[in-house]
Amino acid sequence: MLTAVWRYLMRHPWRYLLIAVVLVIYDFSLVLPTQVIQRLIDALTKANLTRMQLWNEVGLLVAATLVSYLSSYLWNTRLFQSAIGFKFDLQAKSFRKLISMRQAFYDKFRSGDMVTRFSSDAEYLEEFAGYGLMIVLYGGGLIAFVIPVMFAISWQISLWAMTPLLFLVWFFWYFGKKQDQSIEDNREAVASLNNEVLEVVEGIRVTRAYGRKAELAQQFHKHTERLVDLGNTITRFQSAYGPVSTAMLGLSTAIILGLGAHYLLAGHITLGQIIALQLYVVSLVEPFVMLADLIIVYQTATTSYRKIEELIETSDDMEPDGLLQCSEFETLSFKDYSFAYPMAERSSLQEISFELSAGQTLGIVGKTGAGKTTLIRQLLRQYPLGSGQLLLNQVPILDYQRASIDQLLGYVPQEHVLFSKPVGANIALGKVGSQEEEIRRAVALASFSSDLEQMSAGLETPIGERGVSISGGQKQRISLARAFIKDPQVLILDDALSAVDARTERVIIKNIQEERQDKTTIIVTHRLSAVNHADLVLVLDEGRIVERGRPDELLAQGGWYAQQYDRQQASEEE
Ligand SMILES: Nc1ncnc2c1ncn2[C@@H]1O[C@H](COP(=O)(O)OP(=O)(O)OP(=O)(O)O)[C@@H](O)[C@H]1O
Structure with a gap:
């Protein structure tokens, strides 16, 4: 000292x-x-x-x-x-x-x-x-x-x-x-x-x-x-x-x-x-x-x-930052990839292999605790890497500067993070110098416009600490609008629509499909209808991929995905 x-x-x-x-x-x-x-x-x-x-x-x-x-x-x-x-x-x-x-x-x-x-x-x-x-x-x-x-x-x-x-x-x-x-x-x-x-x-x-x-x-x-x-x-x-x-x-x-x-x-x-x-x-x-x-x-x-x-x-034990800049997302590949959390005894991801190309939509589904968020966290580089290969544009992800990867990604986590600022300012955090027009457009894409109209001061409506004065679904959609305004090359929704009703979710998914036709989207969800349009869906169980394919292929396989899908469709119709 x-x-x-x-x-x-x-x-x-x-x-x-x-x-x-x-x-x-x-x-x-x-x-x-x-x-x-x-x-x-x-x-x-x-x-x-x-x-x-x-x-x-x-x-x-x-x-x-x-x-x-x-x-x-x-x-x-x-x-x-x-x-x-x-x-x-x-x-x-x-x-x-x-x-x-x-x-x-x-x-x-x-x-x-x-x-x-x-x-x-x-x-x-x-x-x-x-x-x-x-x-x-x-x-x-x-x-x-x-x-x-x-x-x-x-x-x-x-x-x-x-x-x-x-x-x-x-x-x-x-x-x-x-x-x-x-x-x-x-x-x-x-x-x-x-x-x-x-x-x-x-x-x-x-x-x-x-x-x-x-x-x-x-x-x-x-x-x-x-x-x-x-x-x-x-x-x-x-x-x-x-x-x-x-x-x-x-x-x-x-x-x-x-x-x-x-x-x-x-x-x-x-x-x-x-x-x-x-x-x-x-x-x-x-x-x-x-x-x-x-x-x-x-x-x-x-x-x-x-x-x-x-x-x-105290360190986060992350590997040294790489030197390469990643300015364009082309492919993401996991090859025989396993990962265990630093203090954990069991691996949370085991022998994961798949490839995602620019413009595709990836759905990640599975039981709770299956490893869906863990998989996303590897791409977000929140933890040191596990074993196997994680490649971005066919180059080991470690070779890139982490900040350059961050700017390609838009992430909406499970637990929405809002700040004690007005609604508009919370959304504007997604893009430096964003204009009101852009904010309103992001609001519309997140299906939040009618909620905003009900708010006394519109975009200027203050949100209490951690957004206590608004509903869970509203918080999720504000977080979503924040990611939309960034218009990232890769948008990641980690169970980010869990608090909105099925109808609103359909509207948002449709907006994403229309707006992001040539961009990459990763959707982690429990509601399988949200990944109906995906190019590839991975079903995880205990850290392993147990089913994979397009939604129609998975339905035809008659496994966990098909059973879960039928169950959810039936309960929605009720
Ligand atoms: N920080 C952590 N340290 C140790 N183990 C963790 C940590 N976070 C998650 N896990 C464990 O990793 C496994 C996968 O968790 P993960 O959050 O990825 O599941 P999930 O599929 O996203 O679940 P859910 O659908 O409930 O969000 C679980 O067994 C969990 O207990």
Whole structure:
């Protein structure tokens, strides 16, 4: 972590040099008044204070106060603004990482955990880059200034007077470590709570439908009770620090006064020096306490940095990107292709072989869990490849730049993804700089025009987070319109019409047939009527192709496809 902070400092050397210089000036301005007071008291006790000296000393005090205010403002703003910059840098780096990752990466982290790494952990690092550096520069600087001055007055008194302060540092360090464990537990508990809230919010309808509200509320209550317990423990630790500091300072004062009186009587020290020693010790309490704090801030930041680093360094295990650009889709071939998910024991695809040419429509059907989505995910390069060959235009898919393949594809996933934006903006995401005319055309193709007319603000109608205010079928058709506006060379619908009724589905399929005559379409579906027009239909079962052919050929074979088709036709007629 220190390397990361150091690298950040080195990127802004002048800024940090300024902060360091201003902090040294600030430390000096804090020590100066004590020296003035010492001289004034000594002059007063010796009764030789002149008017001129008095004005000079008062002038120095005023100047020190002014310098202290100005320098304090300057270093505070610069240092803490830079710490915010450091945090944003880390967050930007994490964010760039997140958006560059494929699905396999997201399978490794829970959403709440990722949010915590992004927010709380980044804030702990900001604290180290701000408060931590402040301790080093300000606290360290003050100690370096004050201790030599104290020792110059009387090294014996100084040594004794500082003993309670050393105990104070040990106390803060020792209990700080214990507190740190509670802070870490607290962090984990917050992450787990975040996860729970995210999951509950995402699945709120299911929660309601199954009447699990009370149970979840109770579970939430338990989590918060644990947070309260941890919060109480942390508060107990923090509450002990104040009284112990006061007690130790009291002890130092007693030592200074006791020994001071002794040395004063022996004529080794002046009254002004005793008072100065006392003021110096008071000024040392804060930096000493801060030093102990530094250990805690450092440890917390190290843990947080490890968490963020894990996020940044965890890979999606994808193979290195290829060099070739793929600008035109010609053929897609799977040859003896098998695939197992990274952590899975069983293969989800086994010995898959087929070829699809530009302009064709491919239907992929089969029981639930048969491997249909998995097959699509291989083409989308969401996971590292399996064994066998996956060729694009007869070239291994690995040889291509992934981004160049992405721009050929339009993908409508099973779980529709909508953003908290108006309907039109959600659709426009499919094509950069799309015009309203194009959006309306995509809406018509997705058979969404009449729904849009019913919406109060048309294309400007806002969609709530994750599109909660509209129906499942509407969400699917908005996602579909987003893919239509892209007009991709290969359109992939992964069970993307499951929430629309059979009649609407027929309209959409007809639109696709008409609009995409010379383009390639892949349709994964449970409703077999949606692939009636396909050039090739694959029936998957347990990751294998068990039937293949044109729909009429499959019907003639009398296998799973034919039986399923008849069953669906019969239930539609009912
Ligand atoms: N991320 C994953 N990690 C491990 N196994 C997975 C993962 N995703 C899917 N599987 C497994 O792979 C198999 C095929 O799943 P897949 O989602 O491809 O089926 P499907 O045919 O699309 O099903 P459905 O019609 O229900 O969507 C299933 O056994 C599933 O449990």
